[in-house]
Amino acid sequence: MSTESGGVASAAAVGPPPGMKVRLSSNESPFGPSPAAVAAANAAIAEAHLYPDDQASALRAAIAQHDGLPVEQVAVGTGSAALLMDAIQHECAAAREARGDPGEVVSFARGFVVYRLGARNAGARYVEVETDGPATHERNGYGRDVERLLAAVTGDTRVVAVDNPGNPTGAHLTGDELRALVEGVPEHVTILLDEAYHHFARGEQDYATAAELGLDHPRLLVLRTFSKAHALAGLRIGQLTGPGALVASIDAWRSRFNVAAAAQAAAIASLDDLDHLRRTVDGTREGRTRMAAELRELGIPFTDGLGNFLTIELGTAADPVVAAYADRGVGVRPLAPYGMAEQIRVSVGTPDEIDLFLAASREVLADVPARA
Structure with a gap:
């Protein structure tokens, strides 16, 4: 560890x-991206002399409708990586203010590198929970043990970050394992559940999203991206959803006008092109x-x-x-x-x-x- x-x-x-x-x-x-998304982005560029909507109101509303959430539970940013960085730093800063120490970020070993970078930038300790070994001819590699991760969570833990499915290992938690993780994390800890690849995983190998499981935790934040299945990697757009007050507090940390108008327009159109x-x-x-x-x-x-x-x-x-x-x-x-x-x-x-x-x-x- x-x-x-x-x-x-x-x-x-x-x-x-x-x-x-x-x-x-x-x-x-x-x-490639949806042709409708390309057309929407091109139309937005015609007004590139104007600042984008700082609140990304139309995009947040579209995501809220798509995901069946109140709009106040949705924030957007320049890719899920930026949102992850903001969330980690926000939570560790709150811990520093309350206790004089930024605390710890806990994740599985070989998880998405941004978790480590976010902890570093926040001055937090990064705790990696070891996984199974490499793949063999008989089995997949890097299996994750939820109980081992929960055992690493202490009173100093501020954030648990989990990519599901994982990048770059390809490992994932099943629906039952994810439920056990969320139910086992104390309420003082923020869970960052990174579902960047969920479109490709649904319905396979007992995978389930947090929404499909109806998971309930007062500090559960789910992050998704438009870079993968929506193919908008070059426009940098991601989403964060969770409890309204927590989402709003993290959103207040971002830079103003952070999501370009073309990105907002393309993401809205992409959501509609099923x-x-x-x-x-x-x-x-x-x-x-x-x-x-x-x-x-x-x-x-x-x-x-x-x-x-x-x-x-x-x-x-x-x-x-x-x-x-x-x-x-x-x-x-x-x-x-x-x-x-x-x-x-x-x-x-x-x-x-x-x-x-x-x-x-x-x-x-x-x-x-x-x-x-």
């Missing part, structure tokens, strides 16, 4: 390699299944997760493997910032992009030790 709050350079954790024919390194949607969303999710799941089948045929262990990516075990240092893929025009993600030196994460692409990835894999992975 690690309690260090620093040690991660953000530049080491983001950005696709330049010059790739196929970008499978950043969990972007290869199917056909495009369904095609994106279906295409992603089909591609994920195809990639998984080929990796099994190649004898490569991996975690068959519920996001829009697979986490592959190499049994050797990842950097030369990443470079070998790059030589073939395929960008994949090394995972050193997560303490995973012998793993790579590969996003699901279009059928043509998957063809190129699989062709490269037959050469690049031919001799990796994990095949033994």
Whole structure:
């Protein structure tokens, strides 16, 4: 269990390699945004001389209607990562003011790197709860033990942050496990439940969202993004929902006019285009299944997760493997910032992009030790 709050350079954790024919390194949607979202963003740009609605009132109302929530329980920001950073710093600042100490942020090991960065920026201690080991040919890797996480929660814990499904490991909590976690966290602790990949996970392997489970906790905050299934990563838009007073207090910390008008307009239009969303999710799941089948045929262990990516075990240092893929025009993600030196994460692409990835894999992975 690690309690260090620093040690991660953000530049080491983001950005696709330049010059790739196929970008499978950043969990972007290869199917592009809704045409309606593009049209709405273009229309908004015609009024780019005007500041955006600081309250994002229309977007918040659209999210509230879509999720069946009162509008006061919804906030938006420049991606779920920014909202996570704001929420962690807000909660740790409140702890510092009340007790003279920012407290602790608890998460599973190899969780989304922003939790660690948020704790570092808040001056809080970051506590990582160890998970199971890497994937093997027989099972997925990095399984999470709820009881182990709950045992790490103390009177000094201010935030519990959980990505479900997890990035970059692909691990997830089942509905029963998530319920046990939320019910077991004390009421003084804020739960940040990161559901960035929920569209791709629903209905599979006993996964369930907080809303589907009807979970009730006075400090449960759920974060989602428009970057993945809605394919608006370049516009930076995310949402935070939870108890109204807590949401409002966190929202007050953001910079003014933080969500651009084009992003607001595109997100509203994307919420309405259910056909495009369904095609994106279906295409992603089909591609994920195809990639998984080929990796099994190649004898490569991996975690068959519920996001829009697979986490592959190499049994050797990842950097030369990443470079070998790059030589073939395929960008994949090394995972050193997560303490995973012998793993790579590969996003699901279009059928043509998957063809190129699989062709490269037959050469690049031919001799990796994990095949033994």
